[in-house]
Amino acid sequence: MKQTIILIIAIIANALANIFVKMGALSFEDKRFSQILFYFLRNVYIWIGLVCFGVAFVFYSIVLSKTKLSVAYPIMTSAGFLIVSIFSNILFKESFSVYKIVGIAIIVIGIWMVSTL
Template sequence: MKSIALALAVFCVLLSSAAQIAMKRGMGTPAGADVGATYLHALTSPMVWLGLVLYGVSAVLWLWVLSRLHVSVAYPLVSLGFVITLALGVLWLGEPFSWLRVAGCTLIVVGVSLLSLDA
């Protein structure tokens, strides 16, 4: 049961990362600094709505994960979202690649790995 909960936790992290990418795609580059226009654009963007739905599904599934795992085990897995989102941002959104970002993500993975040894 624990392995299923861990797998579902990772799936939730993937959904959350996909939500970030969808919302970024849906927002694009804002035309001006008008806050109202930015939120109007968000409310009318199908990709933003897709991102919100993915977040919602992830949150509902996360409740099941929390009922099966210690929060001290489950929550560090959320930090893997930084790594996944960085990779997706570079690959799908054309965001800049940086070795400093890779180093930071490497530290995150090492930290999560150390925490998982105690799981």
């Protein structure tokens, strides 16, 4: 049970990291590389994303110390994909097609199958 909670924290932190980095990256399209670097250094969303990546790394490392990589990795990546897809639709108005919904359902079934074997 403890490993499950730690893995959930890692998954949520990783998903939040990706969402915050996306939020921070929304307005740097037309900048040169040197400008992007300074933009990142001053952008609060990028910093929050980096902190979330750090939290995810620490908690995921703890999970890996006691869980099989072949079980933890599919759960981490696919559950993160599910969370990011939902929030991308809500926050960034990214579309949800029937194919995407079916694909997410298949992923959830795959997570269940991998985690119970």
